[in-house]
Amino acid sequence: MPRDDSGHLIPGRIGASRQVPGRIPRPEYVGRPGPRPYDGDDRYDAEQVARIRAAGRIAAQAVEAVAAAIRPGVTTDELDAVGHDFLVAHDAYPSALGYRGFPKSICTSVNEAICHGIPDDTVLLDGDIVKVDITAFKDGMHGDLCAAFGVGDVAPDAADLLERTREALNRGIRSVAPGREINVIGRAIESYARRFGYGVVRDYTGHGVGEAFHSGLVVPHYDSAPDHATVMQPGMVFTVEPMLTLGTPEQPGTVEWDEWDDGWTIVTRDGTLTVQFEHTIVVTERGAEILTRP
Ligand code: MF3
Ligand code: CO
Ligand code: CO
Numbered sequence: 530m531p532r533d534d535s536g537h538l539i540p541g542r543i544g545a546s547r548q549v550p551g552r553i554p555r556p557e558y559v560g561r562p563g564p565r566p567y568d569g570d571d572r573y574d575a576e577q578v579a580r581i582r583a584a585g586r587i588a589a590q591a592v593e594a595v596a597a598a599i600r601p602g603v604t605t606d607e608l609d610a611v612g613h614d615f616l617v618a619h620d621a622y623p624s625a626l627g628y629r630g631f632p633k634s635i636c637t638s639v640n641e642a643i644c645h646g647i648p649d650d651t652v653l654l655d656g657d658i659v660k661v662d663i664t665a666f667k668d669g670m671h672g673d674l675c676a677a678f679g680v681g682d683v684a685p686d687a688a689d690l691l692e693r694t695r696e697a698l699n700r701g702i703r704s705v706a707p708g709r710e711i712n713v714i715g716r717a718i719e720s721y722a723r724r725f726g727y728g729v730v731r732d733y734t735g736h737g738v739g740e741a742f743h744s745g746l747v748v749p750h751y752d753s754a755p756d757h758a759t760v761m762q763p764g765m766v767f768t769v770e771p772m773l774t775l776g777t778p779e780q781p782g783t784v785e786w787d788e789w790d791d792g793w794t795i796v797t798r799d800g801t802l803t804v805q806f807e808h809t810i811v812v813t814e815r816g817a818e819i820l821t822r823p
Contacts, residue, residue: 544650
């Protein structure tokens, strides 16, 4: 039950990695220090998009299965088991497992953990917020999403942050259109977040996804113009995954963070609550289609 005296998270015990049956194909990086550099395109044809959609659907259904298991008293490792078993039962590989040495099958990030939390023996308590980030690899494609959930009854400011981060993701996605620069997405997200005095995490971004888990294409969640001026084209596939924090940062627009000694868990330096939602999307002729729907 790792919390310190002030209720903040401390690293827990990480159990053994879960097994994936040998019949399920692995991404190329599994069993290696990291992925090979990706030199492919961020644009996909209809057949390829269909495969990303299929992987994204399984990932989204796995998030639903995990959500149904969230309650006070459950550990994040128990949530990992639910997500892992769902993916494997649907012949998908949990993309997180063995990615640059990540030891678990999903990411679970509680309260002040921004992202990349490792499931462990942390017990969820009434009033917590847990972010569940699941990526499925199936038929050569990755689909990646994250959703945040309240545990039991959450405080009004936490519930507001949760709904507004969901809305920030929606606004980012609605700004997508062919011919526009990719930096319009972060502009939409940041301008909405600013209304409420929320912090916007800048150092973790959306990314191209599909054949590669992270293609190299970067999708900021803040207004990065004139940088990140890649023009969106039909068939481009990437994630949008804003991380917003409660409370006004001293330097508007930036969020200070620390990485734990586990090499993964990213937490807000001031311990403030943070929420993330993520979808994988494809740019269409008219806008965007979400590929990570259940
Ligand atoms: N799914 C995360 C993302 O949105 C990446 C997790 S990497 C892992 O990009 F190794 F922690 F799983
Ligand atoms: Co993700
Ligand atoms: Co992602």
